Amino acid sequence: MEAMGWGRYPKTTADLIQPVDSQALQKFISSQKKSASCISRGSGRSYGDSALSAQLVSSRFLDSFLELDEQQKVLRCGAGVKLGDILKVCIPRGLFLPVLPGTKAVSLGGAIAADVHGKNHHLDGSFCAHVKQISLVLASGELVTCSERENTELFRATCGGMGLTGVIVDASLSLDSIPSSYIDQRSLVANNLRECFEHIQDNADSKYSVAWLDCLATAKNLGRSILYLGEHAPSKNRRTDTLYRERSHLGVPFSTPSFLLNKTTMSLFNTSYFGVQKRKRRSTTLGCDSYFFPLDSISNWNRLYGPNGFLQYQFVIPSEGALEGITSVLEKVSENGKGSFLTVLKKFGEANENLLSFPKSGYTLTLDFKNEPALFPLLEELDRIVLAHDGRLYLAKDARMSEEVFKASYPNWERFMSIKNKYDPNNRFASLQSNRLGLTQ
């Protein structure tokens, strides 16, 4: 089959293996030739090539809910269960996932493997901070469990380890209580990047915080933005508070011609979006889907970038250099006549101990770019800016970072390798990304 990530670049052909349970998975892994490699595949919502290889092990059928302890607020379920399905079960019980990425289509296994972050990293850390235990099939075919206390090094390498230590079969995680399924949103307008940083800083105790930036604004308007702050809304009516209303979907049935996306259309979009949002009411109450997953309301929106797909570029820069570094990135993007519809800024809290996790204390910016040849030299220039400010790129979004850039910015990669070599000496688990980054070749 043809396989690709959410960015639709790169594309490859792969065999899809779909084990129905852990025994079938163990049998498949143990029966593999020494030289054969494979990689886990969840919902394919990583953008680049982290879930691509000649053999993909799908978690699609590892999708059972195994245990829910409502008193202790602990859920155990299969790695293939999607975060949206967890919400469907949890919200009516007044429970909630402590960390949510920007789409609910992500699988539990994919959320752990990328140690995903949400709009509350500054307060609650990343997804794996709430994972209590993981069951994993290793390269030997053995099924083991790991946690903060048991097989700790394997746990630290698996959380954020992009599927390179084994296949996650199931996991248990802690849940939060919520008073209602609604979010009280407040929005603040910032006329430039410095003002946006100040708003974020002044509202550092807000539970959720994310800014949309007009990436094409320049000079004194550079970084003009809308900061969206969110809190769980208090309970108003017990009967309806914890109803979970999923939003209906519009779809993009086919790839749009990529010439529709150019600097003029992006500039029009960015300017009018900023103008409309600036005039909107500053406070509103939204359903959970509208606040956390606005993009999910248009299925296959990734086709809007045309047949060659797009690349998402997400980096983090420590706070001291963030204003300067992000300014340089935005200037470089605009100088090169490139633009992004979706440019998002968030603040991260402290890094955790997981060896390849992306977040570290500072600011993270995300930009989407249409895939075209002139893009790659620009992204290399952006890499140099990010590295010069002690930053790094997110593996779940990456499709082209060089081995040098990766190794210079992920200081724990050698510790990761020693654990990888211990549990998977023949690189049974390898992706196009891990080969490119020098982790498996």
Ligand SMILES: Cc1cc2nc3c(=O)[nH]c(=O)nc-3n(C[C@H](O)[C@H](O)[C@H](O)COP(=O)(O)OP(=O)(O)OC[C@H]3O[C@@H](n4cnc5c(N)ncnc54)[C@H](O)[C@@H]3O)c2cc1C
């Ligand atoms: C619209 C959109 C918004 C997003 N917003 C955010 C965000 O706000 N924050 C954020 O952190 N990320 C975000 N992401 C990225 C996404 O959360 C991650 O890429 C996540 O890993 C995708 O999970 P998946 O189930 O689709 O996994 P896949 O894309 O299929 O795989 C991703 C990685 O996980 C590994 N993996 C998957 N399943 C398993 C398993 N069972 N065992 C071992 N390894 C496994 C794969 O090998 C691969 O390395 C977003 C993505 C999209 C499309």
